[in-house]
Amino acid sequence: MSDNDATPLSSAPNTPPLPYTLRQLECFIAVASSGSIARAAVALNASDSAVSDAITALERALGAELFRRRRSRGATLTSDGITIVPIARRILVEGAELSASVGRELSAVVGPVRIGVIGTLASVILPRLIVAAQRAYPGIQIEYRTGDLASMLTATEGGELDLIITYDYGVPPEYERVRITTTHAVLVVAADHPLASRKRVRLAEIADEPMVMLDIVASRTHTLELMSSQGISPRITHRTSDYELCRALVGRGLGYSLLMRRNLSPVTWDGNRVAYLELDPSPRATEVLMVWPHNPIPPRVAAVLTCMKQLRAEFEASMG
Structure with missing residues (x-):
């Protein structure tokens, strides 16, 4: 093939430029998670007006209202907003993975790790895990929710959770797992x-x-x-x-x-x-597990799994 036969990047398949930015999606997820532009601004270290403008620009680009904004009630997701939450999360995760895939420093391991926890295990496991992850990987933010296993499995399949901490009964056999401790x-x-x-x-x-x-x-x-x-x-x-x-x-x-x-x-x-x-x-004996779907996991999730494995001796003492 001659040089003339090569397809230049400029004439690659006609993919239109994205009408939104990663920062707009980041603001969208922050408001969706906190229910408030003000709280999202604090989390993002930005001004209220900057977050509000980013949401407005995203809504204009998508041609859809994503939030109902009420001064006294904060920002509530619309049906369209709920629909794109898992998609926006995936885009942000993949953006973080793109950076992490070529980085070799701890700073390359960044982004949110969303964990679902059986309520009776949350106070025993989450505080230690959050502290350990923050010390080892400052770029990671652990987000969590408590609930029953069925609802958390649904959330995981929908891309809303990365990991689940639960007991060993009811976990689908196709899920990967790491034993945290054993109780009875x-x-x-x-x-x-x-x-x-x-x-x-x-x-x-x-x-x-x-x-x-x-x-x-x-x-x-x-x-x-x-x-x-x-x-x-x-x-x-x-x-x-x-x-x-x-x-x-x-x-x-x-x-x-x-x-x-x-x-x-x-x-x-x-x-x-x-x-x-x-x-x-x-x-x-009942095992306490951290589980996740049988899929490749991004570096930020792998980092939290590493922290969990390092804490197992402490959890054994807590549940003994």
């Missing part, structure tokens, strides 16, 4: 309960008493399966999705509960005490 269910009773001084207790010994159910999907499923395996139908008198309220109700003598083992103070938030008793026979 224990019986929780009030400190003045007749069984409180025991080291180990059979579920049958307490089956007829009222139960306080930690009513989140992961906990409820595990608890009911465990009790069903021993032919026990619990007499549930209280249900709550709040971990500390569950402990407080138990501490007041309103029932027993089954919770995953954690190194917590026996004192509840309202000043009473609970006792943690091992079950006989011992229930199966």
